[in-house]
Amino acid sequence: MSLLTNERLGISGATARKVELRPNWTEDDLQQVFRAAYEHVFGRERVYVNGVFASAEALLRDGRINVRQFIQILAKSEFYKERFFYNASQVRFIELNYKHLLGRAPYDQSEIAFHVDLYASQGYDAEIDSYLYNPEYDSAFGDTVVPYYRGFQSIPGMKTVGFNRMFALYRGNGNSDNAQYSGKSSRLRQQVAMNLSNTISASALSLGMGSYQPSGRLNLAPARGDNRVYVVEAIVGGVGTQVAVVRSRQRYLVPFDQLSQRYQEIHNRGGKIVSITPA
Known part of the structure; x- marks a missing residue:
């Protein structure tokens, strides 16, 4: 998509943001990784991190873990659970895991059902690991790239409906996942269950507003x-x-x-x- 279209859709800040920790990195490179990881995994909640993950940062700095393992620590932390797990519906939790860890929205009911069953049978840690240790994550991010929003781009194996679904989950970098319309309820439950496409609603970022109630399809012009x-x-x-x-x-x-x-x-x-x- 063109830059103008991205701006009108309110996603210019989310497209093509790839941060990688390459060999012979500098401290500045490492700090960029930390910032990108906190922003993507926690969204607006990153402002409350403030040293919570100092030990994990030290492990990455010392080369004892890689970027993928750093993301794993964030997603398995109490900090993540308190914000996206304890008070959210199970389907909402799965939606956010797709968004935070794979950079896309779930496509259909089979993906939701898989993770519901996985959590029920193997627990929280297995649910988080299932996003981080699979061929899709390997291909998209590997051990060195911080997850970023891929759902607005054409990606291998992507279903067309994934583009629309991503708009229901992403409402701008300044928007909190816990303060959007619908509160902590699922954004995709009905459309996924009925195999319907989501409408694309203007984001708060695209209209320059802090609180927005969606009202149908977005008119680009x-x-x-x-x-x-x-x-x-x-x-x-x-x-x-x-x-x-x-x-x-x-x-x-x-x-x-x-x-x-x-x-x-x-x-x-x-x-x-x-x-x-x-x-």
């Missing part, structure tokens, strides 16, 4: 005179003051072509976007 109207709900008040001020929740009816302008106005006033839904 909206026609002139687009008459869609959205309800923007925001919390406003209390900006520029050090005293306690009541902040109120307000709703605005905003035409499609004025969404970006309204978003900026709200944030310039110290407000926070709560939701954006079709009127």
Whole structure:
């Protein structure tokens, strides 16, 4: 896809990001690996890492483990479990494992069923290892490359539906996997179970917004005179003051072509976007 198309789809920050720890690496190279690994595996939650994996970093620096094993440590950690396992549905957990460890979305019900059965029979560690030690991971990343989002590209063995499904899981690098629409529930359960394709919804990144409720298929080039109207709900008040001020929740009816302008106005006033839904 072209750079312009990637920007309109909100995936320009996720495509072709390949970070590899090659022989004769420098400390700067190693730091790039750490940053890429935390960003991809934990997403927005990476901001809370803050030394949690110092021992694992030391092992990689000393050459006692490789990049694949470093990713394995991250995915088997309590840090990962607390954010993506304990409070999530089982199917949501599997979706996130595909996203974080293989860089794509699950294609069909057979892939979901395989991992449900694997976890039930062999447990958590076997579930994580099944993504990291298989021919697909070998071919895509091997022992030296940090996993990255491959689901937006043409990859060997990829089903066409995988491209659409990836949009249901990836909502921009600044978006939390635990704070998206649907909370910690599955994003793909219904479409996968019914063997249906997902619609492609504009990401929060592509519209420049922090909270977005999907509303159908994305129009890459909206026609002139687009008459869609959205309800923007925001919390406003209390900006520029050090005293306690009541902040109120307000709703605005905003035409499609004025969404970006309204978003900026709200944030310039110290407000926070709560939701954006079709009127």
